[in-house]
Amino acid sequence: MEKADFVLKGSAIFTGAGDKPISGCVLIKGNRILKIVPLDRMTGYIDEKTTVINCGDHLIMPGFNDSHMHISLGSVQNDPDFCIQMMNCKSEEECVQMVKSFADSHPDNPWIYGTGWYAEVWDNPHTPSKESLDALNLDRPVCLNSFDLHSVWCNSIALEKIGIKKDTPNPQGGIYGHDEQGELNGILYEPPATKAMMDEVLNVPTLKQSLLKCLKHFRELGITSVADVYPSGLTNDNIPEIFDELEQSGELTTRITSFPSLTDIAGAKELKRKYHTNKHRVAGLKQVLDGVVEAHTAFLSKEYDNDPGKFGDTSLTQDELNKYVLAAQKEGFPVKIHTIGDQASTMALNAYEYAKSKIGKLTLHNSLEHIDMIRQDDIDRLKSLNVMCAVQPQHCIGDYMSGGYLPCIGKERLSHTWPYREILDAGSHLAFGSDFPAVYSVNPIWTIYAAVTRCEPNEGKPDGGYFREHAITLTEALQAHTKWSAYAESFENELGTLEPGKLADVIVLDRNLFDIDPQKIRFAKVNLTFSDGKLVYKRGK
Numbered sequence: 443m444e445k446a447d448f449v450l451k452g453s454a455i456f457t458g459a460g461d462k463p464i465s466g467c468v469l470i471k472g473n474r475i476l477k478i479v480p481l482d483r484m485t486g487y488i489d490e491k492t493t494v495i496n497c498g499d500h501l502i503m504p505g506f507n508d509s510h511m512h513i514s515l516g517s518v519q520n521d522p523d524f525c526i527q528m529m530n531c532k533s534e535e536e537c538v539q540m541v542k543s544f545a546d547s548h549p550d551n552p553w554i555y556g557t558g559w560y561a562e563v564w565d566n567p568h569t570p571s572k573e574s575l576d577a578l579n580l581d582r583p584v585c586l587n588s589f590d591l592h593s594v595w596c597n598s599i600a601l602e603k604i605g606i607k608k609d610t611p612n613p614q615g616g617i618y619g620h621d622e623q624g625e626l627n628g629i630l631y632e633p634p635a636t637k638a639m640m641d642e643v644l645n646v647p648t649l650k651q652s653l654l655k656c657l658k659h660f661r662e663l664g665i666t667s668v669a670d671v672y673p674s675g676l677t678n679d680n681i682p683e684i685f686d687e688l689e690q691s692g693e694l695t696t697r698i699t700s701f702p703s704l705t706d707i708a709g710a711k712e713l714k715r716k717y718h719t720n721k722h723r724v725a726g727l728k729q730v731l732d733g734v735v736e737a738h739t740a741f742l743s744k745e746y747d748n749d750p751g752k753f754g755d756t757s758l759t760q761d762e763l764n765k766y767v768l769a770a771q772k773e774g775f776p777v778k779i780h781t782i783g784d785q786a787s788t789m790a791l792n793a794y795e796y797a798k799s800k801i802g803k804l805t806l807h808n809s810l811e812h813i814d815m816i817r818q819d820d821i822d823r824l825k826s827l828n829v830m831c832a833v834q835p836q837h838c839i840g841d842y843m844s845g846g847y848l849p850c851i852g853k854e855r856l857s858h859t860w861p862y863r864e865i866l867d868a869g870s871h872l873a874f875g876s877d878f879p880a881v882y883s884v885n886p887i888w889t890i891y892a893a894v895t896r897c898e899p900n901e902g903k904p905d906g907g908y909f910r911e912h913a914i915t916l917t918e919a920l921q922a923h924t925k926w927s928a929y930a931e932s933f934e935n936e937l938g939t940l941e942p943g944k945l946a947d948v949i950v951l952d953r954n955l956f957d958i959d960p961q962k963i964r965f966a967k968v969n970l971t972f973s974d975g976k977l978v979y980k981r982g983k
């Protein structure tokens with residue numbers, strides 16, 4: 443009889459194939475799951491080389507799969523050796539002091555980059571200026587993103603480096619800030635004005651080091667596979683090569699499935715030809731169709747409450763989208779379409795419907811991404827078009843909390859946002875993800891908690907949750923972050939459930955989520971993470 447390398451025995455194995463945990467043993471051999479057997483059948487699979495781990499009543503389950511993130515940008519923004527976090531600063535001086543100590547301790551960084559400054563919450567709210575940064579007499583450019591990414595605060599060297607002069611005309615939609623004397627003040631407003639500088643800053647020579655730190659964090663959180671979706675957020679042109687290097691050196695402990703741009707199918711085909719292992723692969727294409735609600739760029743069927751006559755906009759026309767989606771289907775690429783406004787969701791479904799009318803049946807695992815707003819008549823179209831929904835429950839809670847949606851769309855429309863329950867009831871599927879780094883926390887446990895309780899995971903508020911009628915069950919939430927997110931990456935034959943023959947990405951939590959008050963889910967931790975059959979993380983070790 444074949445012997446196992448690892449035996450995980452316990453009373454709570456959530457395979458994902460069934461609804462409830464079962465007792466037994468998960469047998470791991472090489473990088474695959476050998477079998478799941480009852481406790482009394484374990485001995486035959488054990489020899490002197492087998493490691494037996496008694497997990498008691500702690501939940502044994504498939505590793506978390508995050509179906510939507512931007513891992514490169516997330517890695518560098520969360521790397522304290524690349525990015526200064528200024529969220530908690532209370533004054534211009536405090537920000538400047540952080541810049542100084544960062545510059546002193548990071549002499550080789552070509553740019554000093556920071557993010558999160560928020561002048562309105564400073565003790566003395568005012569617009570900062572380049573003078574305070576210039577007074578540090580640094581030899582390098584400084585670029586500091588505001589918390590909302592709408593402005594950049596920089597020093598004179600940064601302005602010179604990008605070639606912005608006192609009399610440079612403003613770009614369309616952006617402003618180069620000036621002081622009362624007409625001199626540049628070091629503040630650039632809106633992306634058209636900040637883009638050239640951000641493109642330089644976000645071409646990150648130390649990306650690989652940042653990714654290694656991020657992968658360590660993911661092992662601690664039990665994230666064993668992710669969909670890395672377009673855009674990367676960086677201007678590096680070596681991202682796939684870095685993933686490849688990490689794979690070759692055995693350091694890629696989270697599997698990466700890439701979704702490059704829908705509008706470059708030829709480029710995606712080339713990438714797919716080059717990268718197609720179960721550690722690093724290309725599965726489909728991604729398109730950002732509309733924007734976000736707070737900026738009034740999400741595309742709505744009815745005007746914004748606080749901006750009459752404005753409906754938002756899309757990056758492609760219906761005809762263009764139809765053409766791309768059809769071409770992708772013909773090439774065998776499923777498509778992920780970012781839709782936040784309800785009219786964008788309608789357009790995306792129209793495009794799938796168009797493709798269906800041309801080729802008969804849609805068999806690829808196409809999805810809508812985010813879908814903050816979708817009307818019931820469109821929810822009813824999901825199943826017949828075979829379209830699933832990749833959503834980020836922490837976004838929904840975060841946006842309720844911030845209060846940013848209410849003035850834009852009003853209470854009635856707000857009450858129908860993020861209708862996860864309705865999507866499942868209509869026979870479609872949910873795949874969970876984080877949208878890291880544009881998220882509260884990348885922790886999947888918090889995502890599960892938010893979906894089940896509709897509360898924010900940090901403090902567990904509000905009592906009863908936001909629009910609790912859209913909540914889903916724990917089983918549905920766990921499957922959305924394992925089974926269905928693997929499905930959304932067309933990876934379900936290899937991943938997502940604990941079944942014989944599948945890749946051994948397995949985690950063990952520090953409790954059984956099925957046995958506790960749902961309000962306590964947010965406190966759960968990962969004790970063990972197995973990636974590709976190897977024990978890559980042990981809590982406290």
Ligand SMILES: [Zn+2]
Nearest residue numbers: 510511512877
């Ligand atoms: Zn995203």
